[in-house]
Amino acid sequence: MSTDVSKDLISISIDGREVKARPGELLIAAAEEAGIFIPRFCYHPRLPQVGMCRMCLVEVSGPRGFSLQPSCYVPVSDGMDVITDSEKVKKAQDGVLEFLLINHPLDCPVCDKGGECPLQDQTLAYGPGESRFAEEKRHFEKPIAISELVFLDRERCIQCDRCTRFADVVAGDALIEFIGRGDNTQVNVFPERPFSSYFSGNTVQICPVGALTAAPYRFKSRPWDLAQVESSCITCSMGCRIMVQSSQNQVIRYIGLDSDQVNHGWLCDKGRFGHESLSSPDRVTAPLIRKGDSYVETSWANAISIISSKISGIKEKIGSDRIGFIIGSKLTNEDIYAWVKLAKGVIGTDSVDSQLGDGISADVISRLNRATINDAVTSKVVLSFTGDIKEEIPVLYLRLREAVKNGNTKVITIATHSSSLDGISEIQVFPSLDQLRPLAQQITADSSYFPEVSSLIKSSGVSADGEGLVVLLGRENLAWDQTVVEAFALELARVAPKAKFLVTLHGSNFSGGVDLGAVPRFLPGRSSLSDPSAGLRQKWSRFPSHNGKSVKEMFKSALKGEMDLLFLIGSDPRTDFVDTTLSNTALDEIGFVVSVDTFMSESSSRADLVLPAAAFAEKYGTITNLEERIMTVNQKVTPPGLCRPDWEIACEIALEIGSDLGFSSPEEILGEISNISSLHWGLSFDRLSRLSALDGVVIPLTSTPLTLKKKPMFDQISTPGIASVWNQGLASSKTSFIDSSASISDESDSPTESKVPTAISVEPIWPLPPIPGTSEMPLVYCRRLYSQGQLLKNSPHLSRLAVEPRCRISSETARAIGVAVGESVRLTDKAGGAGVFEVEIDDGIREGWVEMVKGMSSSQSFSPIRVDETMNYVKLERV
Amino acid sequence: MTTKIVTARTNLPDSYRLSTYLENGGYQALRKALSMNPEDIQAEVVASGILGRGGAGFETGRKWSMLKQDPVRYLVVNGDESEPSTFKDHLLVEADPHQLIEGTLISAYAIGASMAFIYLRGEFALGLERVQSAINEAYAYGAIGRDIFGSGFSIDLVLQPGAGAYICGEETALIESLEGKRGYPRIKPPYFPAVIGLYGKPTIVNNVETMSNIPWIITNGGKAFASLGSGRSTGTRLFALSGDVAKPGNYELEMAASSFRDLIFSPELGAGLFPGRSVKAIIPGGVSAPWFGPEHLDLPLGQDEVAKAGSMLGSGSVIVIDDHSCAVRAAWRITKFFHRESCGQCTPCREGSGWIEKIMHRIEIGAGTESDLDLLLDVCDNIAPGLSWPPQQTTICVLGPSIPSSVVSAIKMFRDEFLIHIKEEGCPFVH
Amino acid sequence: MSFFTSENLERAQVLLGLYPEKRSALMPLCHLAQAQQGYLTKEAMEEIAKLLEIEPAEVFGTVSFYDMFHTEEVGKYLVSVCTNVACLLRGGLELLEHASDKLEVPVGGTTEDGLFTLEEVECVAHCDKAPCAQVNYRFFGPLGNDSFDQLVEDLRNDQLTDSVPPHGTLSRVFREAPSLVENEVIIAERVAMDQARQERQAAKDSNGGDSK
Numbered sequence A: 001m002s003t004d005v006s007k008d009l010i011s012i013s014i015d016g017r018e019v020k021a022r023p024g025e026l027l028i029a030a031a032e033e034a035g036i037f038i039p040r041f042c043y044h045p046r047l048p049q050v051g052m053c054r055m056c057l058v059e060v061s062g063p064r065g066f067s068l069q070p071s072c073y074v075p076v077s078d079g080m081d082v083i084t085d086s087e088k089v090k091k092a093q094d095g096v097l098e099f100l101l102i103n104h105p106l107d108c109p110v111c112d113k114g115g116e117c118p119l120q121d122q123t124l125a126y127g128p129g130e131s132r133f134a135e136e137k138r139h140f141e142k143p144i145a146i147s148e149l150v151f152l153d154r155e156r157c158i159q160c161d162r163c164t165r166f167a168d169v170v171a172g173d174a175l176i177e178f179i180g181r182g183d184n185t186q187v188n189v190f191p192e193r194p195f196s197s198y199f200s201g202n203t204v205q206i207c208p209v210g211a212l213t214a215a216p217y218r219f220k221s222r223p224w225d226l227a228q229v230e231s232s233c234i235t236c237s238m239g240c241r242i243m244v245q246s247s248q249n250q251v252i253r254y255i256g257l258d259s260d261q262v263n264h265g266w267l268c269d270k271g272r273f274g275h276e277s278l279s280s281p282d283r284v285t286a287p288l289i290r291k292g293d294s295y296v297e298t299s300w301a302n303a304i305s306i307i308s309s310k311i312s313g314i315k316e317k318i319g320s321d322r323i324g325f326i327i328g329s330k331l332t333n334e335d336i337y338a339w340v341k342l343a344k345g346v347i348g349t350d351s352v353d354s355q356l357g358d359g360i361s362a363d364v365i366s367r368l369n370r371a372t373i374n375d376a377v378t379s380k381v382v383l384s385f386t387g388d389i390k391e392e393i394p395v396l397y398l399r400l401r402e403a404v405k406n407g408n409t410k411v412i413t414i415a416t417h418s419s420s421l422d423g424i425s426e427i428q429v430f431p432s433l434d435q436l437r438p439l440a441q442q443i444t445a446d447s448s449y450f451p452e453v454s455s456l457i458k459s460s461g462v463s464a465d466g467e468g469l470v471v472l473l474g475r476e477n478l479a480w481d482q483t484v485v486e487a488f489a490l491e492l493a494r495v496a497p498k499a500k501f502l503v504t505l506h507g508s509n510f511s512g513g514v515d516l517g518a519v520p521r522f523l524p525g526r527s528s529l530s531d532p533s534a535g536l537r538q539k540w541s542r543f544p545s546h547n548g549k550s551v552k553e554m555f556k557s558a559l560k561g562e563m564d565l566l567f568l569i570g571s572d573p574r575t576d577f578v579d580t581t582l583s584n585t586a587l588d589e590i591g592f593v594v595s596v597d598t599f600m601s602e603s604s605s606r607a608d609l610v611l612p613a614a615a616f617a618e619k620y621g622t623i624t625n626l627e628e629r630i631m632t633v634n635q636k637v638t639p640p641g642l643c644r645p646d647w648e649i650a651c652e653i654a655l656e657i658g659s660d661l662g663f664s665s666p667e668e669i670l671g672e673i674s675n676i677s678s679l680h681w682g683l684s685f686d687r688l689s690r691l692s693a694l695d696g697v698v699i700p701l702t703s704t705p706l707t708l709k710k711k712p713m714f715d716q717i718s719t720p721g722i723a724s725v726w727n728q729g730l731a732s733s734k735t736s737f738i739d740s741s742a743s744i745s746d747e748s749d750s751p752t753e754s755k756v757p758t759a760i761s762v763e764p765i766w767p768l769p770p771i772p773g774t775s776e777m778p779l780v781y782c783r784r785l786y787s788q789g790q791l792l793k794n795s796p797h798l799s800r801l802a803v804e805p806r807c808r809i810s811s812e813t814a815r816a817i818g819v820a821v822g823e824s825v826r827l828t829d830k831a832g833g834a835g836v837f838e839v840e841i842d843d844g845i846r847e848g849w850v851e852m853v854k855g856m857s858s859s860q861s862f863s864p865i866r867v868d869e870t871m872n873y874v875k876l877e878r879v
Numbered sequence B: 001m002t003t004k005i006v007t008a009r010t011n012l013p014d015s016y017r018l019s020t021y022l023e024n025g026g027y028q029a030l031r032k033a034l035s036m037n038p039e040d041i042q043a044e045v046v047a048s049g050i051l052g053r054g055g056a057g058f059e060t061g062r063k064w065s066m067l068k069q070d071p072v073r074y075l076v077v078n079g080d081e082s083e084p085s086t087f088k089d090h091l092l093v094e095a096d097p098h099q100l101i102e103g104t105l106i107s108a109y110a111i112g113a114s115m116a117f118i119y120l121r122g123e124f125a126l127g128l129e130r131v132q133s134a135i136n137e138a139y140a141y142g143a144i145g146r147d148i149f150g151s152g153f154s155i156d157l158v159l160q161p162g163a164g165a166y167i168c169g170e171e172t173a174l175i176e177s178l179e180g181k182r183g184y185p186r187i188k189p190p191y192f193p194a195v196i197g198l199y200g201k202p203t204i205v206n207n208v209e210t211m212s213n214i215p216w217i218i219t220n221g222g223k224a225f226a227s228l229g230s231g232r233s234t235g236t237r238l239f240a241l242s243g244d245v246a247k248p249g250n251y252e253l254e255m256a257a258s259s260f261r262d263l264i265f266s267p268e269l270g271a272g273l274f275p276g277r278s279v280k281a282i283i284p285g286g287v288s289a290p291w292f293g294p295e296h297l298d299l300p301l302g303q304d305e306v307a308k309a310g311s312m313l314g315s316g317s318v319i320v321i322d323d324h325s326c327a328v329r330a331a332w333r334i335t336k337f338f339h340r341e342s343c344g345q346c347t348p349c350r351e352g353s354g355w356i357e358k359i360m361h362r363i364e365i366g367a368g369t370e371s372d373l374d375l376l377l378d379v380c381d382n383i384a385p386g387l388s389w390p391p392q393q394t395t396i397c398v399l400g401p402s403i404p405s406s407v408v409s410a411i412k413m414f415r416d417e418f419l420i421h422i423k424e425e426g427c428p429f430v431h
Numbered sequence C: 001m002s003f004f005t006s007e008n009l010e011r012a013q014v015l016l017g018l019y020p021e022k023r024s025a026l027m028p029l030c031h032l033a034q035a036q037q038g039y040l041t042k043e044a045m046e047e048i049a050k051l052l053e054i055e056p057a058e059v060f061g062t063v064s065f066y067d068m069f070h071t072e073e074v075g076k077y078l079v080s081v082c083t084n085v086a087c088l089l090r091g092g093l094e095l096l097e098h099a100s101d102k103l104e105v106p107v108g109g110t111t112e113d114g115l116f117t118l119e120e121v122e123c124v125a126h127c128d129k130a131p132c133a134q135v136n137y138r139f140f141g142p143l144g145n146d147s148f149d150q151l152v153e154d155l156r157n158d159q160l161t162d163s164v165p166p167h168g169t170l171s172r173v174f175r176e177a178p179s180l181v182e183n184e185v186i187i188a189e190r191v192a193m194d195q196a197r198q199e200r201q202a203a204k205d206s207n208g209g210d211s212k
Helices: A027-033 A087-102 A117-126 A163-168 A201-206 A269-279 A300-317 A333-347 A371-378 A393-407 A421-423 A435-441 A452-460 A480-496 A510-515 A534-539 A550-558 A582-587 A646-656 A666-676 A811-817 B018-023 B028-034 B037-046 B061-064 B087-093 B097-111 B125-141 B171-178 B208-220 B221-228 B260-265 B303-308 B327-341 B346-362 B371-385 B398-425 C006-016 C022-037 C042-052 C058-063 C083-087 C092-104 C145-156 C183-211
Strands: A011-014 A016-020 A057-062 A065-070 A081-083 A150-152 A176-179 A186-190 A211-213 A226-234 A240-247 A251-254 A290-291 A294-297 A324-327 A381-385 A410-414 A425-428 A469-473 A499-502 A565-569 A592-597 A611-612 A620-624 A629-631 A711-713 A737-738 A777-781 A807-809 A823-828 A834-841 A851-852 A873-878 B074-079 B116-121 B155-161 B203-209 B234-241 B249-252 B278-286 B318-320 C077-082 C116-121 C133-135 C138-140
Touching: A016 A027, A016 B074, A027 A057, A027 A425, A057 A087, A057 A620, A065 A087, A065 A646, A087 B346, A087 B371, A163 A176, A163 A393, A163 B346, A176 A629, A176 B327, A176 C058, A186 A629, A186 B097, A186 C058, A201 A211, A201 A251, A201 A269, A211 A611, A226 A629, A240 B171, A251 A269, A269 A393, A269 A480, A290 A300, A300 A324, A300 A565, A324 A333, A333 A510, A333 A620, A333 A646, A333 A666, A371 A393, A371 A499, A371 C138, A381 A452, A381 A480, A381 C092, A393 B260, A410 A421, A410 A452, A421 B028, A421 C092, A421 C133, A425 A452, A435 A480, A435 A711, A452 C145, A469 A480, A480 A620, A550 A582, A582 B037, A620 A666, A737 C116, A851 A873, B018 B125, B028 B097, B028 B208, B037 B061, B037 B208, B037 B221, B037 C092, B037 C183, B061 B097, B061 B203, B074 B171, B074 B208, B087 B097, B087 B125, B087 B234, B097 B116, B097 B125, B097 B203, B097 B208, B116 B125, B116 B171, B125 B155, B125 C138, B171 C006, B203 B208, B234 C083, B249 B260, B260 B278, B260 B318, B318 C083, B327 B346, B327 B398, B346 B371, B346 B398, B371 B398, C006 C022, C006 C042, C006 C133, C022 C058, C042 C058, C077 C092, C083 C092, C092 C116, C092 C145, C133 C145
Parallel strands: A011 A081, A324 A565, A381 A410, A381 A469, A410 A425, A469 A499, A565 A592, A592 A611, A777 A851, A807 A834, B074 B116, B074 B203, B116 B155, B234 B318, C077 C116
Antiparallel strands: A011 A016, A057 A065, A057 A081, A150 A211, A176 A186, A226 A240, A240 A251, A290 A294, A290 A611, A620 A629, A711 A737, A777 A873, A807 A851, A823 A834, A823 A873, B234 B249, B278 B318, C077 C133, C133 C138
């Protein structure tokens, strides 16, 4: 049902033309939609307007006749009369441009922005031909590094306030400011306090001149040497829409695309600059086979034949359930499906998993009402029981922060330690393990264990059955077993059946893993193993005969000598599995380990055979983000060396063991997926490349058309550097629009109701906390954006930001054990593994608790998590 | 002899002390006001016809009536007197701070303010000490704080020091500054302080001299005030006379009753020029105003009279430039002032002020060309399109269109002097 | 370790309590820090940021906007000579040149003994005493070359310590008032005042109607 908005529109006159506009809309936007482009610099549709640059002055009628007004600051009102093309307007705009240029260095030939610069473009379109300024220009020291990632050239700056506004208003990191007054005003940081925001790259992206440049891109390329393709970031599960730009077959820049549904144009720095890892010299580029302690290159044919004979041997002699697959989270849906079909449909093992003890079981996820990001930011209340989203899913944090600041929603956090969400939360509660159940049960009731929680939920208008409530569900503390979170969620869903859940796990395509059967007991499309869908029966020749194992179970079997062959598909469990003691000892016990990866990780460097996989931007396909939105990832460069996309490798292996997976391209795979899964019904690349679906589509598709706001596509003044790659030339009148009338899914043959299989039943379990010994302290185990990992290690600029694992405790705890900031403590895990860490004091940590960041180097024998413990404890001593 | 209103006590010994103030009728107006209904006080102020004494000359009664009704609303007194050659508030805060405080309290009661602030220019160290002492005395006396004089009306008054930025005299910049921020003027609309002001709440910003008139108006009635002066120019006004004149100083005169000539030449006022000199130009109302030549000497010192003649009474200051002084140099110095004081928020003022100053300086030191005059006028036109008066503007606030006033006046009135600078490659005057 | 002395920290707490929004205390706190240290150190700005719960960059942004806040060390006496138009007409620029010669520093400079910093300022509203100067924001004028020299000597010889405290100390008078009236009291009063006023207006309107 589309909403008819035309009756709410008002009429204004622009240059004698009647134009329809939405009440309250800014004049500059209304004019642009009507095809009248008004030049601008400070205006940015995702930032509050400031009216500072004065470039967008037009004549607006008022009680005292026409006067010059900034069109970015004036909301339209019915009957408003506007002139944008008079001599007076042109002179004012010319004048402003001349003023902007008098102190600008005009060093375009050596400026990174040259060719995609709004100042350059608009000067060409509107500016005076020559300079009348004969005086000395303003001088500043040429570019200064304001962080590891961003350089600032204050001479080029036109003081538009975009970067400072972004830092303050959007990111909440007011680390850059206007300093000084008048024409001495400069943007700068406080002395010795760098612009260390997770979102600093966005300021480079929106800078309308070459004042802010990104260290990884400086002097790398010219816009006219770039080629680009749209894609989606796979750094985390947000799936931010991006433009991937390359030069000479090398990816050198990402630019955030403005998606209303997803990222609003913003990216986090890890996502934005992680592309450096793609061209790392440490990429695996040929199949490698272990010879003693080292590897030798081998051919694909040989590698595939070795694998084939291993599979056949094991299958025949012992049975396929001694073969397992661990699938990483950065694969495309098509890759995942190909591996799952190989494992479950060809080899016949159900031991396929894509979560490393840091997830939430597919059984639980598939029983929850799922929320979209937009559902969350427009909900009455967001209840957060997840890891620190600023660290794990940074752009989701921006979306939520914006919603809270604008008064669109309220946040309640449930946490065992402080997080970035505290700053935007109305209430934070720190329940003990046994308080979680009553908290869930009484979430919308009158009385509660935490009365302030239910009272806020109620007073905000959430109904008794949970309508209006969105839960951010993730792994708040990895030292608590996932069953804790799962039980909480199921209990809450039971008492508040209308509550929705946004599953905020970190792994980028965790949803694809769950939806496409890369978890035990499930088949693609969330069919249960015991009841495959009709489509599956048609397309698959066989199914596993019995339930397979999770990663944890595979490792336990391995310790008993019951795993003979393990495939690590883009997965590094030696580092990433929560219980590294278990993963490392188990992997040592497995007969043959095949790693399909882009880098020599801890795990692949000890595998028996390593196959080189194509990485992001070297292949195409789709991903599913945390809100079940399917979006495309596209290929921009050719894979290095002998790297191949995962799905191809899976097909090759299948062929070698005598089975044809039945597809030979991602298109055909997606076709098969949409055939066998009602969840994925109606999907195709063709559909995803339509204008109306550029932001992707949320599955299952419904027959309700979604009316989109008409918005400029690739607005090159707001986000320079996209359109310029395609279209060198003038800035004006180049804006194209996504049509508002297009609806995403209005096919007549759409099923009225999609058939999502019901999951296998899981009963909530309520474990009781074990009673710790006196010297043990409860642990908080969490992620940081810049925790050590493959991406950071192989991205030279980001690697400088890597955080050393530190032990964080409260000042009271520190006093109690007699340590100060900077001193070291010894942490001992349950198995006696120990590590020495520097102490950081943070009073967001509860007294007597210890916080550690995940991602310690494997040189530490300390491994704090035991998979069978509900809560994990460590011993803390002064060194 | 003109009635003295705001300077009635300024010559008394220890005029700034509470005891002096009380001995001379102090705080009687506040007592009277607290016995009246707020709207009746407002009616008196409307009847007085008093125009704001800060520079814009808006009717105070009308300003008050525009205040949005909200239980939280503020009164802010603008004591950031920085318009060059204006020094009247300087006198009032140092010599009679209780008068200012009493006027502020009456006004706060009249408009129902929930809190009042006096924002005083930071460079007024003595003024800050005098006003703070007076506030302390007034609290102790029971004139400020809880249940003032047993009336049931309570209010707090906080003195806020500025820190050196001309632009904070602009009322929205002052509000930003009072919020602890850079003094960037806000864009009007929608930031009319009476609707969205301090902390986003409705706010009235009134000048020190305006506030200092309020006790007299309450004591004597709005009608008595309106009977002074003529036309819209009611009451008296403090004129700050400076420049090439024998006796510069603050003179309280009935509005529109005297002329520029009276102010400058009257023996008990300016007492004329230095021997053998004549008036070349006068700058009325502060350096933002267009200049007058000697032909305007007989113009009455009234709001509309001066406006009609093409300038403004503004802050009530009058600068005299005699025939031994260089008009180019004076105009250059004024542009230098605006260059230094431009806040830098919007482009035309930030960049234009420096450009204009640089060209003016070049001409003054003899490095200009004739085409620079056209360039100057065109650059000015890009800040204040049409170069008309009152000006239009491409800028956020009125600082921008104030820059061209002196440049355009000087070029119009003294083009010859510019040409001599250019031809002789230097300033022909002896400094 | 706090930047502020314990006495000043108490004053800072008073300032923080004066405003409906804390950040309004920023400028008063900066004046307080200058009174303690003579200028604003990095540590002072960081401490103020902490007290206001904002970023140091935000404090710096505000500080750098205002001429009276100095982030570099200044002399014990800041001599500010006005050269704006009223003073200019009476010899302000020449006085500035003389001051520079007398103190043997360029404009903006500080004497080697750290006693004087010379600056050129815009109008300080003392035009009836043109040409004028301020020393630590205390007024002097009209000043000729001789009277300027005398002023410098008096300052050097500690003749003016009563009227001219060292740079940074702006007002030596502090607020001595009871704590602010509680917000609820004020709001209740105002709501009642507005209501009474509306009732009076209504009564007046209906009376007006009757009399017709």
